Amino acid sequence: MFSMIVFQPLGSAADDLNTLFQLGKAAYYRGDFEQAQLLLNQVAAKQPNHFETKALLAQIRTQMKPEGSLRKSYQAVTLQKIEFTDVSLEEAVEGLRALSKAATEGKVVPNIIIKDSSLAAKKLSLNLRNLPLTDAIQYLADLSGAKTVYDKHAVIFTTASTASN
Numbered sequence: 001m002f003s004m005i006v007f008q009p010l011g012s013a014a015d016d017l018n019t020l021f022q023l024g025k026a027a028y029y030r031g032d033f034e035q036a037q038l039l040l041n042q043v044a045a046k047q048p049n050h051f052e053t054k055a056l057l058a059q060i061r062t063q064m065k066p067e068g069s070l071r072k073s074y075q076a077v078t079l080q081k082i083e084f085t086d087v088s089l090e091e092a093v094e095g096l097r098a099l100s101k102a103a104t105e106g107k108v109v110p111n112i113i114i115k116d117s118s119l120a121a122k123k124l125s126l127n128l129r130n131l132p133l134t135d136a137i138q139y140l141a142d143l144s145g146a147k148t149v150y151d152k153h154a155v156i157f158t159t160a161s162t163a164s165n
Contacts, residue, residue: 017046021053031149031158033060063151070111071150074100077108077133082126089144089157090120096140100133111154112137119146119159 024039037060043053079099084092093112101109110133114120124143128136137155141148146157 017043021050025052025056028056028060031147031151031156033064033149036060037064069150070153070155071134073108074110074133074137074155077104079103079131079133079136080129082128082131082136084124084126086123086125088120089122089124089140089146090114092124092126092140093157096133096136108133110137112157113154114146114157116157116159119144119157 020039021043024036024043027033027036027039037057040053040057040060043050044057047053077100079096080103082095082099084095087095093114096112097109122144124140126136126139126143128139137148140146141157144157146159149156149158
């Protein structure tokens with residue numbers, strides 16, 4: 001019988017684990033909690049006592065809410081008519097707040113944070129009917145080149161440059 005021995009350089013498994021950790025950490029600071037959780041869970045499976053991994057996973061669990069989430073409550077709000085013409089993202093967000101407040105008789109007023117002032121100033125136009133608030137928020141993000149992150153209490157509009165701040 002013939003057997004083959006494969007030599008693995010010392011430290012390569014540790015390097016792979018460190019790479020997973022660094023990728024998970026970067027995803028966390030970008031606000032991509034799902035990706036961060038996926039990567040950091042792999043690290044935790046191999047090194048269950050790794051302090052930084054445990055700390056980041058605890059923060060992710062705090063930021064990501066279960067089914068009764070902010071996203072779910074915003075999904076339940078239907079906006080009958082949105083008409084924004086050549087307005088800034090900041091003005092459009094204020095418009096969504098007013099439309100949501102009116103649609104829910106004051107029960108749901110979305111908390112939306114724009115992290116970058118240049119993002120807030122971007123101009124956009126939008127004309128839609130009968131759609132959930134979450135879709136309207138996503139359209140605003142898409143039109144302004146932003147990424148949305150739903151955390152525990154607010155939707156955060158961010159760019160790659162502000163995601164780690």
